[in-house]
Amino acid sequence: xxxxxxxxxxxxxxxxxxxxxxxxxxxxxxxxxxxxxxxxxxxxxxxxxxxxxxxxxxxxxxxxxxxxxxxxxxxxxxxxxxxxxxxxxxxxxxxxxxxxxxxxxxxxxxxxxxxxxxxxxxxxxxxxxxxxxxxxxxxxxxxxxxxxxxxxxxxxxxxxxxxxxxxxxxxxxxxxxxxxxxxxxxxxxxxxxxxxxxxxxxxxxxxxxxxxxxxxxxxxxxxxxxxxxxxxxxxxxxxxxxxxxxxxxxxxxxxxxxxxxxxxxxxxxxxxxxxxxxxxxxxxxxxxxxxxxxxxxxxxxxxxxxxxxxxxxxxxxxxxxxxxxxxxxxxxxxxxxxxxxxxxxxxxxxxxxxxxxxxxxxxxxxxxxxxxxxxxxxxxxxxxxxxxxxxxxxxxxxxxxxxxxxxxxxxxxxxxxxxxxxxxxxxxxxxxxxxxxxxxxxxxxxxxxxxxxxxxxxxxxxxxxxxxxxxxxxxxxxxxxxxxxxxxxxxxxxxxxxxxx
Ligand code: HEM
Numbered sequence: 001x002x003x004x005x006x007x008x009x010x011x012x013x014x015x016x017x018x019x020x021x022x023x024x025x026x027x028x029x030x031x032x033x034x035x036x037x038x039x040x041x042x043x044x045x046x047x048x049x050x051x052x053x054x055x056x057x058x059x060x061x062x063x064x065x066x067x068x069x070x071x072x073x074x075x076x077x078x079x080x081x082x083x084x085x086x087x088x089x090x091x092x093x094x095x096x097x098x099x100x101x102x103x104x105x106x107x108x109x110x111x112x113x114x115x116x117x118x119x120x121x122x123x124x125x126x127x128x129x130x131x132x133x134x135x136x137x138x139x140x141x142x143x144x145x146x147x148x149x150x151x152x153x154x155x156x157x158x159x160x161x162x163x164x165x166x167x168x169x170x171x172x173x174x175x176x177x178x179x180x181x182x183x184x185x186x187x188x189x190x191x192x193x194x195x196x197x198x199x200x201x202x203x204x205x206x207x208x209x210x211x212x213x214x215x216x217x218x219x220x221x222x223x224x225x226x227x228x229x230x231x232x233x234x235x236x237x238x239x240x241x242x243x244x245x246x247x248x249x250x251x252x253x254x255x256x257x258x259x260x261x262x263x264x265x266x267x268x269x270x271x272x273x274x275x276x277x278x279x280x281x282x283x284x285x286x287x288x289x290x291x292x293x294x295x296x297x298x299x300x301x302x303x304x305x306x307x308x309x310x311x312x313x314x315x316x317x318x319x320x321x322x323x324x325x326x327x328x329x330x331x332x333x334x335x336x337x338x339x340x341x342x343x344x345x346x347x348x349x350x351x352x353x354x355x356x357x358x359x360x361x362x363x364x365x366x367x368x369x370x371x372x373x374x375x376x377x378x379x380x381x382x383x384x385x386x387x388x389x390x391x392x393x394x395x396x397x398x399x400x401x402x403x404x405x406x407x408x409x410x411x412x413x414x415x416x417x418x419x420x421x422x423x424x425x426x427x428x429x430x431x432x433x434x435x436x437x438x439x440x441x442x443x444x445x446x447x448x449x450x451x452x453x454x455x456x457x458x459x460x461x462x463x464x465x466x467x468x469x470x471x472x473x474x475x476x477x478x479x480x481x482x483x484x485x486x487x488x489x490x491x492x493x494x495x496x497x498x499x500x501x
Contacts, residue, residue, distance in 0.1 A: 026045045026083075029080075029085075038078045039078065040079065041071065041079050046082075048079065049079040049080055049081075050081055050082055059482075060483075061370070061477075063370075064088075064369055064397030064400055067088050067395075068088065068397040068400020068404070069400060071090050075091035076090055081237075082238075084393060086394070086395060088396075090397075090401075092430035094381070095396055096437075098394060098396075099371070099396070100438040102379065103439050103440075104376075105388075107130055107133070107373075107376060107439070108129035108373065108374050109129065109373060109440075110236065111127060111232060111233040111372050112126075112246075113236030117243060118239065118245045119289065120245070120247050120254065120255075124136075124295035125137065125299055125300075125443065127246070127299075133440075140296070143196075144444065144445075144446055149345070151273065152447075155194045156195065156450065156451050159190050160454050161458070162205075164459075164462050166205060167494060168462070168496060171463070173496070174499065178494050179491050180312075180316050180489070180490040181309065181486055183204075184308075184313040185215065185305060185313075187312075188305040188306075188312070189201055189301075189309075190203045190204055193301070196274050196300050197297075198265075199257075199261065214253045215305060217249055217250050218250055223480065225248065226478075227480070228246075231244050233370075246302075251294075254298040254301070255294050257301075259294075261276045262276060262279055262280055300444075304447075304448070307483070308451060310485075312455045314365045314475075315358055315456055316459060316465050317465075317471075317475070317492060318357070318361055319460075320465035320492040321414075326465065329353055332351060332352070333460040333461050336351060348450065348454060348457065351456075354453055355449070356417065359418075360415060363402045363432060363434065364402070365484045366399060367434070367483050368436070369483075369484070371395070371396040371398060371433070372393065372394060374393055374394065401432070402434075407427070462496065463494045464494070465493070466495060468491060468493035470488075472486075472488055475487075475490065
């Protein structure tokens with residue numbers, strides 16, 4: 001009996017000692033930034049500052065904005081990604097050093113992390129790190145030169161005309177209500193699959209086609225999917241533990257899409273200078289494994305369709321809310337159409353006001369609201385007695401800067417003229433970065449701007465967007481998302497101009 005009691009006592013003592021040691025360790029770890037003299041945002045003992053993302057399910061953009069605002073007055077603030085001490089950089093000059101000038105110290109991404117599990121999710125141009133990143137970026141950059149964009153522009157125009165016909169059929173004389181987020185996501189899918197892969201998806205007319213079905217699996221707002229994406233981007237330490245796949249259940253769909261497109265291209269021997277041609281070249285010239293080729297197919301599709309679709313739909317949603325801005329944009333589009341007969345590639349460079357509408361929409365709703373990097377070698381911060389240690393995750397909260405009244409007065413106001421020729425010089429560099437910055441800036445930026453501009457010009461010269469009973473303003477975002485997902489879609493009434501008085 002005595003022996004039994006003493007065993008229980010020993011076990012209890014052991015347990016208490018273990019708990020105390022763990023708590024002491026956690027508290028020590030959470031004092032990291034205090035010990036290094038860096039201001040920090042008070043963390044949760046277990047989840048660091050990411051309890052907001054994982055438990056409270058604050059949308060990632062808002063999370064970045066909260067951290068940014070709480071760090072007011074400091075060039076950077078310490079936070080914890082779970083137990084990993086990380087930095088949120090606030091000062092535009094320091095951001096420039098990290099993203100551009102001293103890129104060599106910060107060339108890799110934190111998201112995706114290291115590890116061999118899920119090569120399709122981890123080894124694509126977006127997630128992968130050096131030396132693979134540089135090889136891939138060099139191969140894919142030529143797809144996005146002015147000449148190549150001019151080549152695919154004809155395809156963009158055909159898709160845009162197809163969308164206009166679709167609207168006309170559905171609108172009738174009196175107009176009809178459309179949910180824009182879904183419609184422009186489908187339209188972007190068509191643009192990307194046709195321009196990048198040479199595949200006609202028919203996604204505008206057929207919402208149930210395989211490619212849309214798979215795209216929807218990537219961006220649905222079920223908790224499991226939202227958590228998977230948050231883990232991938234914000235807490236990649238958990239990818240291997242929970243065996244998270246970025247492409248989730250669509251992985252095999254992308255494998256088939258990749259190899260079918262490559263086989264088809266090899267068979268017909270046609271060169272289009274698109275993603276598929278690049279994939280062929282990479283496969284033949286480099287020693288990349290099969291899934292690394294699939295990974296590129298996946299990312300050009302995944303990084304492009306939701307970002308562009310969401311932006312276009314938010315733009316039209318804003319136009320419905322601000323009729324005078326819509327009218328001014330329409331006058332510009334009409335004048336260009338009259339001058340050139342149609343929206344040619346060159347003519348779109350004259351759509352300055354429409355471009356500023358897109359820029360202002362991206363300021364308020366940047367589809368990727370937080371940038372991240374990881375420090376790859378110890379970095380002495382200029383003008384500070386502080387060294388960022390190798391392995392430290394770095395975050396830049398774009399949304400926080402876009403909503404900072406110091407940089408954008410009356411930040412909640414939708415004011416496209418902030419980006420007018422007269423006023424855009426007032427925007428401080430590195431405070432507006434919806435496409436990121438430096439060598440890892442969005443590779444599809446010009447492609448995206450071109451296709452969104454064309455969509456808006458086509459829309460404005462054929463239809464008027466109006467508020468309707470289903471229009472929600474301001475928009476409520478789905479909780480727990482990385483991107484900007486409107487909770488109830490973006491609904492507006494679309495009326496043919498021929499019916500407008
Ligand atoms: C409105 C549309 C879009 C927005 C706002 C957007 C935004 C971004 C942002 C913020 C990044 C990270 C940049 C950084 O870390 O500095 C990025 C990277 C990337 N984007 Fe986009 N994007 C858009 C459209 C597209 C399109 C259409 C494509 C492809 C056709 C694309 C492909 C990529 C790729 C591959 C990367 C990774 C680049 C690298 O790490 O080298 N994006 N994008």
